[in-house]
Amino acid sequence: MATSHDVSLVRGRSRILTRFGREVNWGDFVFRRTTALIAAFVIAALVAMAVAMVRASSESIATFGLGFVFSSVWDPVRDVYGALPFIFGTIASSLLALVFAVPISLGVAIFLSELAPTWLRGPVGFLVELLAAVPSVVYGLWGIFALAPWLRDTVEPLLAQVFGFLPLFQGAQHGFGMLAGGIILAIMITPTISSVSREVLRAVPSALREGALGLGATPWESVRVAVLPYARSGLVGATILGLGRALGETMAITMVIGNRAEISTSLFAPSYTMASVIANEFTEATGKLYLSALAEVGLLLFVVTVLLNVVARLLVWRVGRLPEGGRL
Numbered sequence: 263m264a265t266s267h268d269v270s271l272v273r274g275r276s277r278i279l280t281r282f283g284r285e286v287n288w289g290d291f292v293f294r295r296t297t298a299l300i301a302a303f304v305i306a307a308l309v310a311m312a313v314a315m316v317r318a319s320s321e322s323i324a325t326f327g328l329g330f331v332f333s334s335v336w337d338p339v340r341d342v343y344g345a346l347p348f349i350f351g352t353i354a355s356s357l358l359a360l361v362f363a364v365p366i367s368l369g370v371a372i373f374l375s376e377l378a379p380t381w382l383r384g385p386v387g388f389l390v391e392l393l394a395a396v397p398s399v400v401y402g403l404w405g406i407f408a409l410a411p412w413l414r415d416t417v418e419p420l421l422a423q424v425f426g427f428l429p430l431f432q433g434a435q436h437g438f439g440m441l442a443g444g445i446i447l448a449i450m451i452t453p454t455i456s457s458v459s460r461e462v463l464r465a466v467p468s469a470l471r472e473g474a475l476g477l478g479a480t481p482w483e484s485v486r487v488a489v490l491p492y493a494r495s496g497l498v499g500a501t502i503l504g505l506g507r508a509l510g511e512t513m514a515i516t517m518v519i520g521n522r523a524e525i526s527t528s529l530f531a532p533s534y535t536m537a538s539v540i541a542n543e544f545t546e547a548t549g550k551l552y553l554s555a556l557a558e559v560g561l562l563l564f565v566v567t568v569l570l571n572v573v574a575r576l577l578v579w580r581v582g583r584l585p586e587g588g589r590l
Contacts, residue, residue: 312564319558321551330558336523336539338547343555345562347523351440351533352563355515356508358444358529363452364501370452371459376471376485387460394453402517405446410437410518417441418530433528436520441529443519447511451504458503462496463489502574506567512537536563 316323322330326343333344370390374383414437425431466489474484490497520532521542536559547553 315557315561319554319561322554322558338552341551345559347525348534348536348539350525352535355443356505359447359508362448367452367455370456371463375460375463390456391453398514401446401514405518410442413437413442429527430529433530435530438518438520439530440533443515446514446518447508451507454507455500455504458500459497462493466492499574502570506570510567512541516541
């Protein structure tokens with residue numbers, strides 16, 4: 263039987279724990295603080311990466327200032343560096359990848375979440391997500407030995423013949439260039455966009471679908487009128503997540519994009535990305551300013567990728583706060 267002394271000790275310990283949080287025992291108190299410390303390590307690692315890149319690129323920032331972003335000259339011999347061709351190549355190849363990947367990804371997500379029979383959803387979803395497990399160097403090798411020759415011999419001549427009056431489809435046809443890079447990136451980001459889009463569509467309350475069907479809508483009209491408008495922001499978030507994946511891809515696109523620091527309107531022309539120039543030239547950089555310029559390119563890529571992922575997570579989170587009734 264508990265004495266008054268024991269009761270007072272328990273009450274005293276509860277008062278102490280109450281001051282530190284809502285836990286009622288020491289086990290919960292330690293567990294909560296331990297997990298919070300582990301989460302803080304992740305944030306600290308992100309901040310440490312940013313600080314390290316700022317320090318590494320300080321000489322380039324001091325030398326070129328904002329001109330580094332807007333200059334198109336990259337000349338290690340004269341120690342003159344500008345990141346505009348790499349920024350252009352990164353953004354153009356990523357947007358081109360979205361043009362190819364978004365319709366396919368949304369089609370896959372709509373089919374798996376709304377139209378496919380139950381027995382087919384698991385296997386098809388697994389096969390689509392399996393694309394994300396393939397190493398990027400394998401995609402690159404496939405691009406070199408299969409995609410680039412096919413583009414050079416079949417696709418690019420046809421595009422030049424039919425749409426040659428447009429600047430996008432003019433110039434020499436080598437197979438290696440912006441078009442090949444965009445296709446490779448599209449294949450790689452399709453699992454990301456389709457998986458997130460599928461979860462967003464499944465979170466839409468079933469009452470919206472049933473209401474549309476009850477009013478006489480066909481399955482496609484139900485998806486178009488009731489489901490897609492409700493999930494719009496989440497689908498945009500999934501697309502931005504895919505864009506962030508495309509921006510940071512290195513190995514595969516390095517092997518097929520041509521790696522030439524120039525700005526061209528033609529999809530057949532070689533280009534360069536921020537990730538590719540770092541991978542290709544970091545081991546060859548000997549001067550301090552050269553290394554600092556590459557570090558600043560990495561800093562630009564880091565900032566853009568983090569901002570895009572934050573925006574995407576916010577959009578997906580907005581759809582995640584849905585009322586109950588979504589599909590399981």
